[in-house]
Amino acid sequence: MHELHHFPPPAVLNMTAQEVTQDRLENQPAGDRFKRAGLLLAVIFAVGFVTVVMKIAGGFGSRSEWGYHAAAFAYLLLTAQSAVLVSVALRMVKAHWRRSLARVSEMFAMVGLFNFLVFIPLLWVLPSTENRLSLWFDLPGNSPHIWDTLTMAILVLCGLGLLYFASIPDLATIRDHSEGKKMIRYRRLAMGWEGTPKQWKSLHAGLGVLGGFYFMMLIYAHAMISVDFSMSLVPGWKDAIFPTYHALSGLQAGLATLIVTLFILRRFGGLNTYIEVDQFWALSKILLATCLLWFYFWWAGFFTYWYGRTPAEQGVLQYIMFETYRIPFFSAFVLCFPMPFLILMWNIMRKTDWGPTLAASFVLLGAMFNVVRMYVPAFAIEDPTSHALKVMPVANWPSISDILGFAGVIAGAILVYMLSSRVFPLISLWEVKEGMLLQRIRTFLKTEIRVMGKPE
Amino acid sequence: MQERVKLTDAEINRDLLRSTVESPRGYWIIIGALAFVVLCGVVSAGFMFNRGLGLTGLNRPVMWGFFITNFVFWIGISHAGVMLSAILRLTQAEWRRPATRAAEILTLFSLMTAMLMPLIHAGRPWRVFYWVFPYDWARGIFPNIRTPLVWDPAAVFTYLTSTILFVYIALIPDIAVLRDRTTGVRHAIYSVLSLGWRGTSRQWRLQLIAGILLSAIILPIFVSVHSIVSWDFGMAIAVEAWHSTIFAPYFVIGAVHSGVSGVVTVMILLRYMFRWENYIRLEHLDALAKLLIVVATTWLFFFMLEFVFGLYAREAPELALRELQTSQMPWAGLAITFLITAYLFPVPMWMFRNVRRSVKWMLITTISVNIGMWLERFLIIVPSLARKQGFTFTWGTYAPSPIEIIIVTASFCMVLMLVLLFAKAFPLIPIADAKEAMILADHIQIGKKKVPAVMREE
DSSP: OOOOOOSOOOGGGGSOHHHHHHHHHHTOSOHHHHHHHHHHHHHHHHHHHHHHHHHHHTOSSOGGGGHHHHHHHHHHHHTHHHHHHHHHHHHHTTOGGGGGGHHHHHTHHHHHHHHHHHHTTHHHHSOOOTTSOOTTTTSOTTHHHHHHHHHHHHHHHHHHHHHHHHHHHHHHHHHHTOOHHHHHHHHHHHTTOOOOHHHHHHHHHHHHHHHHHHHHHHHHHHHHHHHHTTGGGSTTOOOTTHHHHHHHHHHHHHHHHHHHHHHHHHHHSSOTTTSOHHHHHHHHHHHHHHHHHHHHHHHHHHHHHHHHOOHHHHHHHIIIIISTTHHHHHHHHHHHTHHHHHHHTOHHHHTSSHHHHHHHHHHHHHHHHHHHHHHHHHHHOSOTTSSSOSSOOOOOOOOHHHHHHHHHHHHHHHHHHHHHTTTSOSSOHHHHHHHHHTEEEEEETTEEEEEEEOTT | TOOOOOOOHHHHHHHHHHHHHOOOTTHHHHHHHHHHHHHHHHHHHHHHHHHOGGGSSOBTTBOOOHHHHHHHHHHHHHHHHHHHHHHHHHTTOGGGTTTHHHHHHHHHHHHHHHHHHHHHHTSSGGGHHHHHSOOBTTTTBOOOTTSHHHHHHHHHHHHHHHHHHHHHHHHHHHHHHHHTTOOHHHHHHHHHHTTTOOOOHHHHHHHHHHHHHHHHHHHHHHHHHHHHHHHHHHTOTTSGGGOOTTHHHHHHHHHHHHHHHHHHHHHHHHHHHHTOTTTSOHHHHHHHHHHHHHHHHHHHHHHHHHHHHHHHTOOHHHHHHHHHHHHSTTHHHHHHHHHIIIIITHHHHHTSHHHHTOHHHHHHHHHHHHHHHHHHHHHHHHHHHHTOSSSGGGOOOOOOOHHHHHHHHHHHHHHHHHHHHHHHHSOSSOHHHHHHHHHHEEEEEETTEEEEEEEOOO
């Protein structure tokens, strides 16, 4: 046993449950700064929306014009939709420190709904599976259109169900502390929650089932989308690890998204009582592990191709890594592995709120370059029916409208998240209070330590 | 819910050192039986070295069979050990305590057994020198370092060295306890091995730091070892089904699946043999079974990706292989058995709390996993080679000879025998860890209920 006590006891342990409720209900995000940021994002979103509408008006004849839109969709799948998984996974392993970040993570499910809208136009540019490689073998040519849409729809519904289900006790708390129209609205949302033992039991069971289902659906969605919208469009690209690599990139980027969001909420959202360095420290260790795994999965795929050196493999490596799209590839590589690794390998950096945030920011930027080098080249190939890349297509660099469209999608996602925070409390009150019940500060020899209850 | 029993230091010493001072009923009979099978294996191997590999079922084009399957299997088992121990140490999972030593020991002995397999497979073990070491300096003849077959020994030796260090560092405090309770030759040996351990604060601190550092260092080594083993296959473009990008993580997760199952099997045997019910408790089996559900499902996902992407390109040799694996006997029967025993039987069983907390069912399901995982390796290696050639008239098949069956059986007996013999010399549950668990155990009162609690380690 060594240095039992690294951090001061959580500030929330000095509060009563009543004080926590009062604090969070009286300090909902609002204010000028919130509104100004919202307005700016709305403008960027509107401009991006116009560019997408113009693209739709121009028709779906050229797939390469939709490459950056596909990348923007994949970016939100990698970041926001994967961020929900952090809460699910931590709840599964019963990590106490998750409590104050659970809702922050789950609220990204609302962004999933927005991303579904971003996804829809891509269905028109995805070619049928006639004469080209596909996961769907001899099933009808439009199988990817049907099954990928269903996958995304179920993922979104599952995420929303998870967010809503996990929020019910807090919605009931708001109902009990409000009046008038607000009370009526929250009464409907709380669905008669009274906090009976039976209701609590159902809540815990439901969260377990929905969480597990979201987990599986997200991995499945990563696998389907990565193959149907990226790999199968590039002749000669037969890479069994790619769906897993894509899903793992999602876990890494989802974690990074959550860390950056927590930093903003801690520094500018007045949540520093609940989101402490303890959370950053714990999350940073997982981020470090995902960075190492990211490298391992990339390396396993790359190395097998590089060593194999068949003409098809060489063509793919040249196209998406070392020649045509080498700039986004090397940017993604450096930002997703060496940069965060060099920061997070130091405990002294992990034990701050800015160290993990800096590393997470690099990861988010790297994830953006990564989706660009995976999706834009795939959409740039007009005829995906041959068995290997015979002629190397030229690089498709972004136009102004591509950049505005990409920025609009990101701004829209942030705006949706901000607006959702007006409906759901950003801190999961019931989980924080449950954590307060299960923790004690006790004296051990000459120091104070935290004692954690393990009821399950 | 933690179901711990409050024990004094004296009780812990007595219970956990029991294996070193008492022999349970039937212990030496079991050791004798295992030793007999091992002896049969040694004699068979000697006979094979004398007469040649013609005594095995190996023939063109299937030149890798039971021995290489067994090599991959034992390398896989060796992964659990250190993975389980190192990851659980780093994450400070409270339930790790009784599992770590058994896991590390299983790693050590399975790794040693695995290393024997390529030597036996070579038919002339001394020829391995030509394979690994430069053997003709004068003419500058060196092994081809660009082949994964040469990376293998480097990786496995590194892993073995670090595993020995890992086990030894964790053992030092327990060896000191043994030193203080023995006399004569044993005392002298334990005195040397305990490196002057007195249990001072500084020594504890250094031991803890060494443990954490070794845990962090050994994790990349363990990943690299099985990745390199997988590349023995994955880098071969001539065998269609092997050249898959997912092979490295697929092998690693498969190794974790079979290895953790192996650790559970060993823990159950030790619990029964040395009456360690207060230490290896049902909650530990429950936690390990939950971990196994996650690991097994990830493994199944990778397996499905490997299989589906085999079909993805719709190339004739690959389709011929998949057809052989799924619709021709005996391969189809073996494939069904493999899937049922490795996943379809154990994992649904582990969904039930009663199974996770049943010693009997956990023993059955974890043994089932390892039957399945052995078959998995066999089905990766042999059918692929049988369909390696483009021309159908050069296709072949393989059936193991009695010699191969005896040697492989002996390898299982050898690992079990070594684990049991180790238990006579050293405690298989870390004494210091068990005592620390007692110190960290606490409870908190919530209303009328007393909830088990643990002091947070950081």
